[in-house]
Amino acid sequence: MDQKILRNYEIAKEQYAEFGIDVDQALEQLAKIxxxxxxxxxxxxxxxxxxxxxxxxxxxxxxxxxxxxRTPEELRADLDKAFSLIPGKxxxxxxxxxxxxxxxxxxxxxxxxxxxxxxxxxxxxxxxxxxxxxxxxxxxxxxxxxxxxxxxxxxxxxxxxxxxxxxxxxxxxxxxxxxxxxxxxxxxxxxxxxxxxxxxxxxxxxxxxxxxxxxxxxxxxxxxxxxxxxxxxxxxxxxxxxxxxxxxxxxxxxxxxxxxxxxxxxxxxxxxxxxxxxxxxxxxxxxxxxxxxxxxxxxxxxxxxxxxxxxxxxxxxxxxxxxxxxxxxxxxxxxxxxxxxxxxxxxxxxRAMLEPIEALRQAELAGDYTTRLALTEEFKTYPFGAVWDYYCAKSGVPVREEWLAEVKNYEQEVLLKR
CATH class of the missing domain: 3.20.20.150 (Divalent-metal-dependent TIM barrel enzymes)
Structure with missing residues (x-):
């Protein structure tokens, strides 16, 4: 795995862990969906x-x-290509x-x-x-x-x-x-x-x-x-x-x-x-x-x-x-x-799994709606992307927009010849 992806993931894990969020556990749960x-x-x-x-x-x-x-065989081939670029089964x-x-x-x-x-x-x-x-x-x-x-x-x-x-x-x-x-x-x-x-x-x-x-x-x-x-x-x-x-x-x-x-x-x-x-x-x-x-x-x-x-x-x-x-x-x-x-x-x-859900619930129960809003907004800029990149790399699929090049090549080699 690319060391930059791994390094960014470890930094992100530390940030989420400060609110009790287990990122590894979240990815295990995600893989089952x-x-x-x-x-x-x-x-x-x-x-x-x-x-x-x-x-x-x-x-x-x-x-x-x-x-x-145009045929079941072509449709299955297209589905195969799509699934090869999507993490999970x-x-x-x-x-x-x-x-x-x-x-x-x-x-x-x-x-x-x-x-x-x-x-x-x-x-x-x-x-x-x-x-x-x-x-x-x-x-x-x-x-x-x-x-x-x-x-x-x-x-x-x-x-x-x-x-x-x-x-x-x-x-x-x-x-x-x-x-x-x-x-x-x-x-x-x-x-x-x-x-x-x-x-x-x-x-x-x-x-x-x-x-x-x-x-x-x-x-x-x-x-x-x-x-x-x-x-x-x-x-x-x-x-x-x-x-x-x-x-x-x-x-x-x-x-x-x-x-x-x-x-x-x-x-x-x-x-x-x-x-x-x-x-x-x-x-x-x-x-x-x-x-x-x-x-x-x-x-x-x-x-x-x-x-x-x-x-x-x-x-x-x-x-x-x-x-x-x-x-x-x-x-x-x-x-x-x-x-x-x-x-x-x-x-x-x-992204939903990486929210401080318990902290948000506790703030709400306590009537502290200021904290509820503040945490909700701040977590929008937490390093979710680093976790996503790691999940893709770990799953053996392209990271970020890298998948687009594969689709473009498939278009040239397969789709445009139909």
Missing amino acids: KISMHCWQGDDVKGFLFKDQDLSGGIAATGNYPGAA HKVNLHAIYADTDEKVDLDKLETKHFQKWIDWAKANGLGLDFNPTCFSHEKSSDGLTLSHPNEEIRRFWIDHVKASRHISASFGEQLGQTSVMNVWVPDGYKDIPADRLGPRKRLKESLDEAFAEELNKSYHLDAVESKLFGLGAEAYTVGSHEFYMGYGLQNNKLICLDAGHFHPTEVISNKLSALSLFVEGILLHVSRPVRWDSDHVVILDDELLDIGKELVRGDLLGKTHIGLDFFDASINRVAAWVIGTRNTIKALL
Whole structure:
């Protein structure tokens, strides 16, 4: 290891130790945290099951940067490159449309065999897998309705798809020895004001009840449900609102997914974590960056990401929270987007672990809000960067911006030749 990195780390350790912060212990804890990196950043949410199907469901990927993955093999190669530049061992989050098969199969008939190559790849690389039913970009979702559809035949198709997805997810967990989290999000809603708000929600609840009826081993598989405020084509009414899914998740012991972009512009999910944690078995986070709306920008180390990290660490919530990423940007190098977003998420957690949490709590309990504010501000300039550099070097990945040269070389040697 570079002696300058090591020297800076030792100096930083001494500074943090003055407040009782064990930096080595923090890094040990950090190394155990798995970020679920989303596959759809690599190909702009197109997938491989229906190659001629247009993206729909209120989802849009903007930009035409060269090098998008066109096959499962290319996508796995891009993921390999990204993981080689990110410290730690993590997970990959797959959508159903990313099946790796030559068989012509529809969503309701998918089986584990259609994802076996993904499982074998993950096992060979020490990775976990998470899963999502794909309730969009399909002819049976063309009117923006799936599990709440008034047509029973269409509704049955989507129920069967969720059922099939749960079995695939459970197979991921069983074969890889890492619990697979399967998240259900549907785009259902109306562009203009509905005459009946209750009816679609009743149908959605009944569909979910049937889809989730079979008990699966929670060591292998966990169900999560995800709300949304609105979407393109569903501006006036979203069936699966936050209130709907909070009630459903609490009543049925499902993970409740909080997506950073799925709330009002003045809302933040960091402020919801502690409240929700008191009532749920677990939480799924979709870490994204909304710019004025659910735009899924690449995650940066902004105030909200730092606050999410603080809440998870200060509230000791890491054990019950599953952290996944959900952004896609086709205007920049897609591998770089993965690396930037994932490294930033890990940085936010590390920085939270290097706070004088006990001193802050004691000051607050004593009503000494001056000390609370002073320490919070002073620690913003403590040598967190030196600890991060050491963690990267120790993990065998590039330090600071050194990773960018590798991505640029990969672009020249691989991406631009596609």
